[in-house]
Amino acid sequence: MTNTISDLLEAASERAVPVVRGITDDQLADPTPCADYDVRALIDHLLQVVINFQALAAKEHPDFAVDPHFVQDGGDWRARFAEETSALVTAWAAPGAEEGSPGQMGLQARTVGTMILGDLTVHAWDLARATGQEFTPDPVVVAEIAPTLAELAPKAREGGVFDEPVPLPEDEETSAFDRVLALTGRDPHWQTP
Structure with missing residues (x-):
């Protein structure tokens, strides 16, 4: 039986939300495995992606042009992340979410859903690694x-x-997730400088 994107997103969210909750304010300027983002910018980016992929699930047009500032704008961004990931799960559970071709990417809905699943999982690892947290x-x-x-x-x-x-290394036993990280341009052994 194939797992629904919604079920998979729920499983990924259960691992990602505690990582975001575990980030302290004094870690927001720390570097991450994504060279273009510090912790604050990566949280902002991930929240923007989570919100926009809710729109894609509903076959609406997302807005990636806006420069996100969820952390800088005040409010409880940790709670907001939990709320938005919950809304993401709900959006992809809606009838028809996994059908058709949402947005202008020309990709099938299941592929689009898997993209946000990948972002949520890989960026949770990025944030965990950057802030000294465990993530499996x-x-x-x-x-x-x-x-x-x-x-x-x-x-x-x-x-x-x-x-x-x-x-x-060819002689190193690597996990499936390490191979995913390497594929996306990340060193699975990255440590905070």
């Missing part, structure tokens, strides 16, 4: 995102979404 992704989620991200990787690199893949 759901293995069913990893099995779902790995082939889709591999398929999308060439275009993602062309668009600057993924960096070049990080080579992993």
